[in-house]
Amino acid sequence: MNGQFRYLTNLETSFKMVRWMAIIAVVGSLAFALGVAYWAFAEVSASRQKVYVLDNGKSIMVALAQEQNINRPAEAKDHIKTFHRLFFTLEPDEKQVEGNIREATYLGDRSVVRLYQDLQEAGYYGQLIQGNVHQKVEIEKVEVNFSQSPYRVVTSGRQLLIRANNITIRKLVTECYLIDVARTDNNPHGFMIERFKVVQNQDIETVQRSNQTSNL
Structure with a gap:
């Protein structure tokens, strides 16, 4: 009887560990997805602030629109x-x-x-x-x-x-x-x-x- 009780206890502990591992995996995936989304949004915002100017057909210069306003x-x-x-x-x-x-x-x-x-x-x-x-x-x-x-x-x-x-x-x-x-x-x-x-x-x-x- 005691052996069966220990078996059930170990089984319940295993289920808890699996459940916590699943929760950690889901939270980690969400955090990673949010981090990637934030990085992508920041890159898009930064690219919108850039103006590309063709210099006599030879080279491309990048000028920040914000810096243009400052100047x-x-x-x-x-x-x-x-x-x-x-x-x-x-x-x-x-x-x-x-x-x-x-x-x-x-x-x-x-x-x-x-x-x-x-x-x-x-x-x-x-x-x-x-x-x-x-x-x-x-x-x-x-x-x-x-x-x-x-x-x-x-x-x-x-x-x-x-x-x-x-x-x-x-x-x-x-x-x-x-x-x-x-x-x-x-x-x-x-x-x-x-x-x-x-x-x-x-x-x-x-x-x-x-x-x-x-x-x-």
Whole structure:
């Protein structure tokens, strides 16, 4: 009788062990499945944040969309500097002037075209070419207000008119607004300049070429 009792006890213990092993196996499988699902979800989310850009058909660069947003203020300032360089840095060459202005108009709206037309009608570009004047711009400060769209921008710097005998230095201050647009080959930063105007552009100094300082 005691032997039979021990047999039943051992059998019950074995069933309990099998049951616990089955429970552990099921829990382990569920935990593994959940871990794999979480890893897959994280990988998909990360891949959606990546933008693949074809670099001249030769290589592929990966840029994180989040990092693009972080760099947006720097892109805005570079957009403004690029525009000013194209619009205000000119050589006494009609084709160079037309080429620079054409590239500048891709970065701005109709206000940029109107300013160019006003200067052209006033004979400004003709005087540069006839006088063999090299015009150069040096940007000193770009202030962009990102608190509200369109973003107000105030740019200040110096405009240099370089002639054979002297250099005229002008104080240049401009104002405009920036809006976000689609990126293109002609507008890689994805900004558009609106309501562009020259706030200040007056002579502050004329330096003789023989006495010019090294930083001009």
